[in-house]
Amino acid sequence: MNPISSCFLDSLTVTSFFGNAEMRAVFNDRQLMQAWLDVEAALAGAQADLGIVPTAAAQAIAAAARVESLDLATVASDAADTVHPLVPMVRALTRAAGDAGRYVHLGATTQDVMDTGFVLRARAGLDIVSGQLDELIRILRRIALRHRDTAMAARTHGQQALPTTFGLRCAVWQSELQRHRERLAQLRPRLLVVSMGGAAGTMAGYGPRAFELERAVASRLGLGVASTPWHATPDRLVECLTLLGLVAASAEKLAREVYFLGRTEIGEVHEPQRDNQVGSSTMPHKRNPIRCEAVIAAAGTLRAQVPLAMQTMVSQDDRDMGVGMALWKLVPECFILIGGALQRLNEVFAALRVDPARMRANLSATGGLLLSEAVMLRLAGPLGREPAHHLVMRIVRDSLDQGRPFAELLRADPQIAAAVSGAELDRLLDPLGYIGHAAALVDRALLESEA
Template structure:
């Protein structure tokens, strides 16, 4: 991912130094496990640990230039890495990678990166949820128009809209948490998963040391359905952020202007038009969601590897995993900031609510005519629609037409008609919904 969309903490998780550090963690943990089983000398492992400690703790950086030089000869990145570590460790390096295949180290280290990235993304989602919740309670009773097909439907509150967003992000949190648990698993089972040259206990002990689970069965690799699920969880989360950002973009249209992105001092909206205040962050989030979703397709394509493994997944995972995680981290943090500072215009919401001159109460008129007048649904619908079309075409007040319609007046008094146009009828269950979503109102 380009630096423009890379935030420091997630960037470090996917940088080359952290990748190599995780590789080394796996190799050292496996050697420790072998030593505990009495297969290799404990003294040798202690010497290894002493010499690589500065690299494991981040006090020293791996010489990536030297590793690249070795790889120019070996054409194999894992062998190049192990050769480089041998230059640091000396003869005891022969106990590293004992009985292992490259993917034992690679997939187990990859699990560590997935866990690290996943934990950060879960923290990001928590921040988004907290920001949404705060604004939802702030605007629990801020009445606005609900739109279906882009057209005015019935009254809602802005808080209810945000409660739906909160509930959706909670599902994203739960999905991602489960996906991280399933994807962040190691395997140290040898070239085809049979443990022919390695004790199965080494896998269990090593993964425990690393704080991850192990795959109960594997071939040369951890099965890629796990990784596909992780990427799908990222894609769904990104799609939710895009959905929210798209809503903000619609509500910021000049002729709507119910909400607006913050516009700081010195900010410019257009190189040509000085008056412009554009929803550029929301637009950017929508664009990045496409990047994250595209990774999920690659993840699905990586599931059907040949036989006990081919390497077709490797090149894709080196790009899509960092890009998807970094992009989503950026999206979540920027959206949290957007929600925390979103400008809301309740007066414009109320103004827009009245644009259709009362038509938004048509369903209540319909149901009241059926309930009190004994009309069939078809009869009541025809009366209401006939008056509604006059409002659309003539711009007259719906309420006044109903008061003049003899068919309506046979059923409803003027006071009963007035009562139908009470906004509180549509918001009476807000507290109930909030209790269901947040556990409080």
């Protein structure tokens, strides 16, 4: 790694917060260049299959199409001189292939090679993301089962609402991630196609057997064939980055949930802490949720790239690199950001500290106010729903204004006393008796996700 990096993703000091080694290994300079070399080798091999170039030449090109075979210093120098992203590599490959070099890049254009290379790297990146999502889903399923009946306060608008279970919260999260996994699977056949439009999208340079050649190149690379050239329609890559943005949004939500539930005043769930982890340089007592914060930062950064990715679709004519160049930055960066975010989220949830006792204590924090719906609905029969709602709401306000227990004021009200016995009122104010179908919803969610 360069000790003096101009990119925060590769900085020595913050690399542990953004990205991860596995995704960086897919999208580093050498691997991107190798993907382009793989495309050049596949093109030569397919041309040899069709008798367009000698088989021996294609074999020589394939043997030379390795990053380690090229003079990368010369490639870098040529890139500065030619102001071209691919020509220096093509020249280096031509030299490395010897006499066979005359057949390198035959009929192709820069964007064909680069876009197909990005598709190859995106395929590898999607494999990693899919694996990370699978692992996170498995972890959340385990937690959902373990805490299927662990009661806690549901919160809406930032306030305690009704009792729920932590298991249901986790079941809901894993269901959302399941849908992302389905979306990514549905994306693959649209994204994983070769780009072989030629200089202006007509495939003229590939000769009379262009369609056969396209299919042969695609077969060698394990990709599909697009019905039309896509030089000026990068919606495939943009859709991919948009889906990564969706995954990032869910990742950020989960990280924020842990962040919020771990607040000192709540204390229901905590990010795991390593023995040698430092929370604060000045406050030894701090146990900061630093991994969750890193997920939040990475996810927000990734999602901010989605509008820029969409801008690349607003291109002119049959090619427009004024917008297309942005994808050179966006594709690697977005994959690196999501890879790091998901890795950290997996680390957090794999060893998540859940405090059921604190959850139970917080259920009692309002003195039974979060059971007001249960009381109101019980009174709706004898009193009518609207009168029951007004009655209970008045008692709630009196409880808050006077600082008196909700249960005490309920028992003191003659309308309520006439309609509900003291024993029944106690049952209505038991949080564990009003978690609805939370456990059954957990079972249903996990059963459906197995199908």
